[in-house]
Amino acid sequence: MSALTLFLTRRRYRSILYEHAHISPMKVDLQTKVATRQRILTVAAKLFARVGWERATTRSIATSAGIAAGTLFNYFPSKEAIAVTLISDALAKAKEEFEERRRGGESLEEDLFSYIWTGLRYLQPSKTFLGCALETFLSPLARSSPGHPGELIRTEHLETVERLIASHRPVRQHLSAVTMQLYWTLYLGVLAYWATDVSPKQEDTMALLDQSLKLFVASLVGRGVATHRSIQPKGGNQ
Amino acid sequence: MNPKVSDLISAVSDWENVPDTDHQARENLKELLAGLSMRPVPVGSFHRLWSLGELSAQIALAYFALWIRQWFRSTESRDRAVMEANLRSALKICQRLGYLRGALMKVGQALGNFPDIVPTEFAETLDRLHFDAPPMHFSLLRELLRSELGADPEELFESFETKAFAAASLGQVHLARLKSSETVAVKIQYPGIARTIDADVRNLRALLFPIRLGKDSEYVRRQVEEIHRMLQLEADYEHEAESLRAAHDLFNSGEGIVVPKVYEKYSTKRVLTMDYIPGVLLDDFLATNPSQEQRNQFGAKMYLASLRLYYAGTNYADPHSGNYLFMGDDRLGLIDFGCVQRYGDEEAELIRLAEESASGRPEVLRELFRQGANLEDADLENQEHVKLLEESYKWVCEPIQHEGPFDFGNVEHLQHGIHVLIGLVRKRYTRSHPMYVYLNRSVFGLRALLYRLRAQVDVKALHRQEARVPLGPSLNEFT
Numbered sequence: 270m271s272a273l274t275l276f277l278t279r280r281r282y283r284s285i286l287y288e289h290a291h292i293s294p295m296k297v298d299l300q301t302k303v304a305t306r307q308r309i310l311t312v313a314a315k316l317f318a319r320v321g322w323e324r325a326t327t328r329s330i331a332t333s334a335g336i337a338a339g340t341l342f343n344y345f346p347s348k349e350a351i352a353v354t355l356i357s358d359a360l361a362k363a364k365e366e367f368e369e370r371r372r373g374g375e376s377l378e379e380d381l382f383s384y385i386w387t388g389l390r391y392l393q394p395s396k397t398f399l400g401c402a403l404e405t406f407l408s409p410l411a412r413s414s415p416g417h418p419g420e421l422i423r424t425e426h427l428e429t430v431e432r433l434i435a436s437h438r439p440v441r442q443h444l445s446a447v448t449m450q451l452y453w454t455l456y457l458g459v460l461a462y463w464a465t466d467v468s469p470k471q472e473d474t475m476a477l478l479d480q481s482l483k484l485f486v487a488s489l490v491g492r493g494v495a496t497h498r499s500i501q502p503k504g505g506n507q
Numbered sequence: 508m509n510p511k512v513s514d515l516i517s518a519v520s521d522w523e524n525v526p527d528t529d530h531q532a533r534e535n536l537k538e539l540l541a542g543l544s545m546r547p548v549p550v551g552s553f554h555r556l557w558s559l560g561e562l563s564a565q566i567a568l569a570y571f572a573l574w575i576r577q578w579f580r581s582t583e584s585r586d587r588a589v590m591e592a593n594l595r596s597a598l599k600i601c602q603r604l605g606y607l608r609g610a611l612m613k614v615g616q617a618l619g620n621f622p623d624i625v626p627t628e629f630a631e632t633l634d635r636l637h638f639d640a641p642p643m644h645f646s647l648l649r650e651l652l653r654s655e656l657g658a659d660p661e662e663l664f665e666s667f668e669t670k671a672f673a674a675a676s677l678g679q680v681h682l683a684r685l686k687s688s689e690t691v692a693v694k695i696q697y698p699g700i701a702r703t704i705d706a707d708v709r710n711l712r713a714l715l716f717p718i719r720l721g722k723d724s725e726y727v728r729r730q731v732e733e734i735h736r737m738l739q740l741e742a743d744y745e746h747e748a749e750s751l752r753a754a755h756d757l758f759n760s761g762e763g764i765v766v767p768k769v770y771e772k773y774s775t776k777r778v779l780t781m782d783y784i785p786g787v788l789l790d791d792f793l794a795t796n797p798s799q800e801q802r803n804q805f806g807a808k809m810y811l812a813s814l815r816l817y818y819a820g821t822n823y824a825d826p827h828s829g830n831y832l833f834m835g836d837d838r839l840g841l842i843d844f845g846c847v848q849r850y851g852d853e854e855a856e857l858i859r860l861a862e863e864s865a866s867g868r869p870e871v872l873r874e875l876f877r878q879g880a881n882l883e884d885a886d887l888e889n890q891e892h893v894k895l896l897e898e899s900y901k902w903v904c905e906p907i908q909h910e911g912p913f914d915f916g917n918v919e920h921l922q923h924g925i926h927v928l929i930g931l932v933r934k935r936y937t938r939s940h941p942m943y944v945y946l947n948r949s950v951f952g953l954r955a956l957l958y959r960l961r962a963q964v965d966v967k968a969l970h971r972q973e974a975r976v977p978l979g980p981s982l983n984e985f986t
Contacts, residue, residue: 370659379646386650470654472698472777479647479698 306344309334310358313351314394322352322401352402355395357422363391364429377437378486384429385456385478389463389471400464407457427453434489448489455481641697643679645669648695655775663773667693675843677701677742682783691770694744694779701742701777709735726881726938733941737824741845744779750821750844751781757815763804763838764812784840786832789959799963801837806915806962807969808839813953814973820855822848824945826952828959846945854942862974865904872900881938892936899927903950906966916961921954 312334316325327348331341345351367387375383392399406419427449434444459481463474643651648669652660660667664683671679678696685691740746748769755766765784773780787795792805809831816823823830825846832840850858857879864871876882876896886892902924906913914920928951931937939947957964 375646376644379644382644382646383650386646468699468702472654472702475647475650475654475698476700479641479643483641 302344305334305336305340309336309341309344310351310355313348314355317352317398318394322398322405325398327351349402349406352395352398353406353419353422356392356399356402357425359391359395360388360422360426363388366391376486377434377489378482380433380437381430381482381486382478384433385459385482386475389460389474396464399460403457403461403464407460423453426456451488452485455485642671642674643695643697647698648681651695651698652778655778656773664693677704678777683780685770685773689770690783691773691780692767692783693773694781696742696744696777698777701739704738704742705735729941730939730944733944737846737848737945740847743776744774744845745776747843747845747847748774748779748781750847750849753819753821754816754841754844754847757819758812762808762811764808765834765838765840766844767840767842781842784832784834784842786834786840789828789831789833789956792833793959799961802960802962803912803964804837805833805839806957806960806964809953809956809960809962810964810966811969811973812839812841813949814969816847817858818973820850822850822942822945822949824848824949826949826956828956831956848942848945850942853940857940857942864900865907872897875900879940879943880936881940895927895931895936899931902927906964907970909967911967912963912965913967914963915954915957916963918958921958924951924954 309330313325313330316330316333320329325348327341327345328338330348330351331338334341345354364384364387367384370383370387371380395402407422430452431444431449459474459478462477463471466474468474649659652658652663656663660683665686665688667683668681670681672682672692673680675694677700678694681693681695683691683693748771751766751769755768758764758766767781767784770780797805809826813823813826823841823844823846825843830841830843832842834840857875860871860875860878864875873887873893876887876893880896882892882896902920905920906915928947
């Protein structure tokens with residue numbers, strides 16, 4: 270792929286994700302466009318799960334969706350873009366649920382835990398290809414420019430996390446790039462672990478996430494990590 | 508007051524008065540054990556999060572040291588070198604496995620290798636040896652409950668307290684109210700902890716058994732297997748629910764012993780919802796300076812509860828102060844049925860023999876030792892071994908044979924029990940049927956609690972009342 274093609278692909282990708290309009294030379298109404306876009310996503314998710322990330326191609330996705338390969342590119346510039354959209358849509362819904370379920374008074378650790386775990390629940394249908402997606406465009410090594418497919422997910426996620434952190438700090442302080450990188454590394458680690466976690470009800474990921482966040486929050490506030498409980502039994506069953 | 512690790516270790520050093528022919532081996536072991544006691548709990552890593560409290564972990568290691576110590580006696584020096592090398596690597600791995608220390612703690616505790624300390628410390632120390640799980644915040648609980656019960660606690664319950672009111676074995680307990688208005692205690696297990704412990708015990712077994720523990724290897728292996736089996740059951744709240752249900756039906760309302768009812772709809776392998784029982788723990792009860800009569804009444808209920816379960820074919824195997832609630836209306840709440848051993852045919856036969864041996868017929872007692880302590884004919888010729896076993900048996904029976912209330916607050920009784928046990932361990936007469944791993948623990952645990960309570964209980968009368976024909980036709984003769 271030449272530099273020019275890459276540039277054009279990125280531009281096209283961004284225009285689809287951010288504008289959702291004027292994308293097709295064909296005169297199709299908005300409703301049809303939305304329906305086709307959704308069909309591509311649904312078909313792609315199934316195909317990723319059935320034949321695996323590697324073997325699913327834009328051509329096979331287009332065929333399964335009953336459209337021409339060229340038409341698919343009017344909606345998504347690449348397979349990665351489809352995956353990003355699937356992940357991004359799931360995370361957006363998860364964020365909505367997370368906000369709705371907040372009770373108020375949660376600690377930062379609790380907020381982060383809920384935010385991430387709700388995301389994992391919504392990502393469940395994407396689990397089969399998440400590992401490959403992580404390698405392809407979510408890994409820190411894959412991040413190359415603001416237009417990179419994984420960058421959108423990263424930016425959106427980190428913005429929410431920064432907002433949550435800010436809401437729990439008595440004095441607003443600038444979060445260093447290192448702090449956020451530490452967080453992102455932990456998050457990707459949890460995602461990667463979860464993608465292959467075969468423990469019942471993903472209980473190992475739950476424990477890993479809990480401990481990762483303890484570590485992160487402790488590093489953030491500059492204190493040691495509590496090693497054991499402080500619950501003082503007052504009586505009653507235990 | 509808790510014994511210091513250094514005290515425990517020095518107790519190990521003084522343990523053996525028998526001259527050791529291999530001085531170097533002894534020194535090597537000392538060095539290994541000293542290293543074990545001084546190693547800090549891992550800091551600044553994930554392991555620290557998994558670790559037990561520092562003190563309990565160190566005590567656990569000290570118990571482990573005591574246990575290891577026994578294997579080194581009477582061993583050929585060339586075997587010792589291999590054992591030392593294996594032990595060194597085993598200990599290194601021990602340091603890296605958080606819960607393994609928890610498992611070791613249980614092993615040390617359950618095998619009954621108690622250090623030579625005064626009874627008060629013994630009673631208190633025994634009481635503090637439990638698993639401890641990391642605390643869980645509400646967001647984690649909410650997801651756990653959603654995963655286990657299919658909905659958020661806000662939807663499942665009328666109300667749910669977000670802060671835990673007690674720590675439990677492997678998790679924590681929350682107060683809640685059902686939509687049908689019952690107040691319940693919801694015990695929730697930390698995610699993945701059961702499998703972690705299981706893996707750690709498997710590692711322990713894999714690490715220890717190549718060490719070759721001498722002629723008693725097979726017995727030790729069976730005992731560790733039993734501990735492993737019991738730990739797996741302890742981590743399974745469905746098994747606990749079953750034990751609770753069975754125990755609930757054993758007591759009638761007039762007896763003043765309460766076992767919480769289980770709510771199956773809100774219970775799974777990792778979540779246990781049961782009636783909330785209001786009451787205080789032993790320390791708080793003692794702080795109210797209770798009368799002797801109150802002490803005796805509660806003591807009698809504690810003993811009765813164990814006895815009733817015993818004759819129902821189960822052993823309430825972990826009697827520690829966190830499992831008993833002293834209720835305002837003088838009733839005793841019996842909670843936490845995680846560590847309950849159920850007897851099969853083999854165990855029932857041992858119990859029958861124990862009952863029958865009370866007739867005083869030496870051949871029955873010998874049969875009990877043969878089956879219970881795995882003694883062969885040659886062992887039965889060993890007067891010292893048999894005498895120590897008889898002494899141990901006599902100690903167990905002392906309160907049962909005593910006419911009228913037996914004073915468990917008598918320090919000499921508990922002291923003597925520890926002394927006899929140590930005598931057996933010193934001589935490495937520790938072979939036993941795996942059942943005794945937990946039966947010994949429950950006998951010592953209960954007596955340690957009754958000692959702290961300073962209770963006087965008419966044990967003989969309770970046995971007469973509770974004894975059931977299938978387990979001991981000659982019990983009446985005995986009592």
